[in-house]
Amino acid sequence: MDIATAKPARDEMSGIPHHLIDILEPDEHFDLASYLHEARLVINEIADRGKLPILVGGSGQYVWALIEGWDVPAIEPDIELRTELEQRLAGQGVEVLAMELESISPETAKNTDLSNPRRVIRAIERVRSNTTAPVSPESNLRRAATPPYNTLIIGLEAERAVLHRRVLERLAAMLHRGWKEEVEGLMSAGHTTDDRAMSGIGYRQMVDHLEGRIDLDEAFRLTAVATNRLIRQQANWFKRDDPRIRWFDLTTDPAITTRSIIEIAQDWRAAAKD
Secondary structure, eight states, X not given: OOTTTTOOOHHHHTTSOOOSSSOSOTTSOOXXXXXXXXXXXXXXXXXXXXXXXXXXXXXXXXXXXXXXXXXXXXXXXXXXXXXXXXXXXXXXXXHHHHHHHHHHOHHHHHTSOTTOHHHHHHHHHHHHHTOSXXXXXXXXXXXXXXXXXXXXXXXXXXXXXXXXXXXXHHHHHHHHHTHHHHHHHXXXXXXXXXXXXXXXXXXXXXXXXXXXXXXXXXXXXXXXXXXXXXXXXHHHXXXXXXXXXXXXXXXXXXXXXXXXXXXXXXXXXXXXXX
């Protein structure tokens, strides 16, 4: 799953070791607890070599869970509950399940893609299990008493109109690179939107097109809508007034912005070594 995930290309990764890429098949289970386990192992290994781990992207929940040292127990799926929810999904649609999630945990619903059936079902399972705190950027219930890492956090921002234009440009580039063909190959290998990864943005919309429910233009439009919705959700996790984040405007001169970030990082590393 290379294209619709916007995975860095091989030439972009040249000379820089990347980690936790291509570690799963589309139908393998992977959740926050799994991610924290794998990421912490990698960070320790990099630090043991005297190198600087750089965490890039993506989900705000995953980023803050790692930085703040959340204690997230692994949750095995409740097969009976999963079956019940999947039957309701088939008979009533994702909207009904989304309304249930909003009623039992508004904070979790606020940070869940309510159009994604897999995410909604998993969120309901998590809330009903009562083994984790409500998922909220402001929640202190999961944080370690002392953050486990000394971090410098860099945020890249732009006006919403600029981001929307970049989303459309990215989707056009995905089509050129073989977005449709990638999903066709995954479907030929037996993967469906029942696989968690295949229900992600850009995959479920293209599946709907390939199965004849919508045309290609509509798949493009719905993917753009879902991506912009994700941008709004991410803004709940990465707030402009968060004092921990050093923000830089993407629309300024990229050479100047890059140089400024490098200088800040060098000063931070020097201070950390003192």
